[in-house]
Amino acid sequence: MKSKRRISLLLALLMLAAALAGCGETGGKPADTGAVTDTDLISGTAADTEPEGPKYLDDVPELDFDGAAFRIIETTKSNPKLSVYQAEELGEQLNDAVYSRNRATEERFHITIPEPKRAGPVEISDMLGSLVLSGSDECDLVMNALVEGMKCLTGGCIYDWNRVPYVTTTSPWYTAGLQNTVIAGRLYILLGDLSLSYTAATRMVLFNKTKATDYNVGVDLYQLVRDGKWTLDRLSELSNVYNDLNGDGEKDGEDFFGIAVKNESAVISAFMYGCEMPSVILTDDGKDFEQVILSERTVELLDRLVVLMNTAPGSWKGNDLKLFSTGHALFSVLTASNVTGEEMTAMEDDFGVLPMPKWNEDQAEYRSVSGNDGDCLEILKTVRNKGFTGAITEAMSALSYESVMPVYCEVVLENRATRDPESVEMLKLIFNSRVMDFELLYAGGGGWTNCLPNVVNYPGTTVSYIAERIDKMDDTYGEVIDYILHDNDD
Numbered sequence: 226m227k228s229k230r231r232i233s234l235l236l237a238l239l240m241l242a243a244a245l246a247g248c249g250e251t252g253g254k255p256a257d258t259g260a261v262t263d264t265d266l267i268s269g270t271a272a273d274t275e276p277e278g279p280k281y282l283d284d285v286p287e288l289d290f291d292g293a294a295f296r297i298i299e300t301t302k303s304n305p306k307l308s309v310y311q312a313e314e315l316g317e318q319l320n321d322a323v324y325s326r327n328r329a330t331e332e333r334f335h336i337t338i339p340e341p342k343r344a345g346p347v348e349i350s351d352m353l354g355s356l357v358l359s360g361s362d363e364c365d366l367v368m369n370a371l372v373e374g375m376k377c378l379t380g381g382c383i384y385d386w387n388r389v390p391y392v393t394t395t396s397p398w399y400t401a402g403l404q405n406t407v408i409a410g411r412l413y414i415l416l417g418d419l420s421l422s423y424t425a426a427t428r429m430v431l432f433n434k435t436k437a438t439d440y441n442v443g444v445d446l447y448q449l450v451r452d453g454k455w456t457l458d459r460l461s462e463l464s465n466v467y468n469d470l471n472g473d474g475e476k477d478g479e480d481f482f483g484i485a486v487k488n489e490s491a492v493i494s495a496f497m498y499g500c501e502m503p504s505v506i507l508t509d510d511g512k513d514f515e516q517v518i519l520s521e522r523t524v525e526l527l528d529r530l531v532v533l534m535n536t537a538p539g540s541w542k543g544n545d546l547k548l549f550s551t552g553h554a555l556f557s558v559l560t561a562s563n564v565t566g567e568e569m570t571a572m573e574d575d576f577g578v579l580p581m582p583k584w585n586e587d588q589a590e591y592r593s594v595s596g597n598d599g600d601c602l603e604i605l606k607t608v609r610n611k612g613f614t615g616a617i618t619e620a621m622s623a624l625s626y627e628s629v630m631p632v633y634c635e636v637v638l639e640n641r642a643t644r645d646p647e648s649v650e651m652l653k654l655i656f657n658s659r660v661m662d663f664e665l666l667y668a669g670g671g672g673w674t675n676c677l678p679n680v681v682n683y684p685g686t687t688v689s690y691i692a693e694r695i696d697k698m699d700d701t702y703g704e705v706i707d708y709i710l711h712d713n714d715d
Contacts, residue, residue, distance in 0.1 A: 282624075288334055289334065295339075297309060297365065297368060298367045308341070327621070334617065353369070353380075353383075357381065365604075366617070369603055375705060383413050384608065387411055389604060391619045394415065399622065418622055425599065426561070426595040428558055429652075430581060431563075435575050455582050464483030464533070466482075467538045478543055482553065485544075485553070486534050490677065497677075500526055516699070519692070536684060560596065575644045579651055672701055673698060
């Protein structure tokens with residue numbers, strides 16, 4: 226059915242908090258002999274008694290998969306250090322943490338984790354369609370770009386994680402708020418600590434500590450965060466500074482700005498979710514949806530972003546990373562990946578890291594989101610032994626939470642990029658506050674998030690622009706709801 230459009234003026238908090246610690250077949254996989262059945266879902270040989278040995282955070286029992294290979298398809302990484310697989314120890318802490326996690330998983334379950342098959346996001350989505358159409362069982366886990374999620378879902382490729390044995394989607398190694406994406410009891414995409422590319426795509430506010438002193442900011446921004454007073458108002462106030470450094474009377478990349486922020490969907494999304502203002506919410510136990518983007522508060526937020534990103538004296542919409550890293554901006558909204566990149570590690574000025582600002586001081590928590598270019602976790606319908614995939618995915622995710630994320634947060638960011646211990650504290654807060662909802666998970670390139678940069682480009686058009694597209698968005702979100710309600714998962 227096609228959902229009716231309903232625009233609500235009252236918003237509910239969508240986000241659930243999650244804690245981030247430190248930032249029967251007989252053994253083996255069954256042969257590829259036929260279609261998935263319920264009996265195929267539980268697999269591996271369980272031990273008769275509780276063995277002595279290491280204690281695990283997850284609840285996966287002791288299983289022996291008799292040397293089976295855990296086969297992964299993964300998007301090609303521009304930064305190979307963010308891959309789920311590392312071939313050997315190199316003496317680099319993040320590389321070695323990933324390598325050790327994989328070896329520990331291999332030893333625990335008597336499996337092998339070979340190097341993944343890799344391709345670009347679009348190529349992977351096309352590949353998955355071909356695999357499912359042919360009934361192939363040559364992949365146990367897919368790590369594909371989140372932006373391709375809706376395409377894979379409505380293309381009939383992926384299976385419901387809530388029906389996969391051993392996976393507990395409310396575990397702290399998965400992103401908070403995933404329950405806000407459950408449609409008719411089903412969850413087709415997982416996000417969490419197993420994907421370093423997803424973590425690296427997390428948006429945050431960076432500030433130039435040196436220039437904050439030079440321009441007499443006069444406030445401890447870290448303490449502002451701790452006191453719950455880091456809000457959109459404060460960011461707008463503090464970033465209202467401009468200095469025509471080259472004296473040519475024109476705003477250009479040689480001047481100093483209060484904020485350099487690129488007008489792109491991921492940035493606007495980061496502000497909206499940071500202020501707890503989604504554009505769409507699920508209703509009726511996930512069987513319907515409401516578009517809440519024209520609520521009074523959300524329209525006010527978008528109008529304020531128009532000013533902050535477009536018309537304020539201190540705003541710059543050009544190359545935000547270049548401007549900030551060369552000391553020409555006080556604030557910017559960038560990603561964890563940017564923080565560890567060459568531009569930032571070469572930056573001469575000291576800088577710090579802050580969460581996205583809250584809407585106001587009454588908002589209880591800070592919230593953050595990751596861009597849709599990070600990898601999500603999918604399982605194909607044609608996977609024969611879904612218990613195998615569930616057990617290994619859950620165990621690897623828990624180990625990532627326990628041993629890889631602390632390295633990424635504390636070692637990579639503290640020692641290579643950020644210049645103070647307070648930034649590590651802030652990073653833990655940011656990663657701990659990552660959230661997800663229906664619109665972000667399934668809209669792909671067709672939802673509100675990807676349209677809203679046009680609002681910022683054309684001040685004064687917020688309501689009219691959105692109103693013209695309401696019906697089209699009904700179709701976009703309704704397609705997802707309708708597909709899931711009628712999917713038989715086989």
